[in-house]
Amino acid sequence: MIEPLWEIFVRSRRGLSHVHVGSLHAPDATMALRNARDVYTRRQEGVSIWVVRATDITASSPDEKDEFFDPAGDKVYRHPTFYQVPEGVDHL
């Protein structure tokens, strides 16, 4: 039996976002969480885990890459490069 695929997101510590770390198979969400705990946080990598069924993710297509992302390339005025980052702000 092929079990559903789950995408795993781990928050490495408080204050940071959950980051995609990989995927695994599990029969349901509860088991996916436990498998993720065993596969992805056994070396203290995380304090929180999200699991999302892979089929529930709608992804952009590589074919649409040009119209999706290229137009942003020459609009430097959108980039937050005209500020001084205050001292002590590490994760902006």
Next chain:
Amino acid sequence: MTPDLLAYALRLGDDALIAAQRTAEWIAAAPQLEEDVALGNIGLDQLGQARSLLTYAGELEGAGRTEDDLAYFRDERDFTNLQICELPNGDFGHAMARLLYFATYQHLLYDELRTSSDEILAGVAGKAVKEVAYHVDHATQWVLRLGDGTDESHGRMQAGLDALWPYTAEMFASDELVRRLDVAVDPASLEEEWHRRVTEVIDASTCTRPASTYQHSGGREGRHTEHLGHLLAELQHVARSHPGASW
């Protein structure tokens, strides 16, 4: 006092060591890669408990024996683990039945042992109780899913629960040693709560709690099933073939 404490540390250490060896046999043989890793983690937790307890036993004995000496250079009759730990793995249903029975027992035991006036036992138990809480959860999740799954999985889960049941009473057998040793937990005091917890999981899984049957015993006195000798041969042969080897 010390010989009793030594014998008690060996009992708990041997339980953990032999359970770890059986759990480790699942690595690369579990139904899915994720389960290989999960059982690998659980086996390593058990091995960690064994290391602490056997090291302590070696110190209590005072003859210079290390954890390795106690694990690799004792013979079958010197091991005082429960027989439920040494039984062959069987199928995955058997494995989850054993983990449910044994980890629930260990959880109740370590939870009590945390308040022991023996600092080492209390320390080992304090660390281990969190580990075995996860083992109980892992077993519970699988017993629920296999029991309440297909006809095939239900039948296998029930067969596993039935096959291991005759080895459960031994976990709660009281004897002179545990009654004499005030830093120990009398396992008889855990039996009622163990039955309550295990019955709750089995009921929820739609399986049937096994009926009372003949119950095996003898592990604490060094009397074992024929399977322990084979397990020890695999566990010990490298250390005995190359004594003192290192890498």
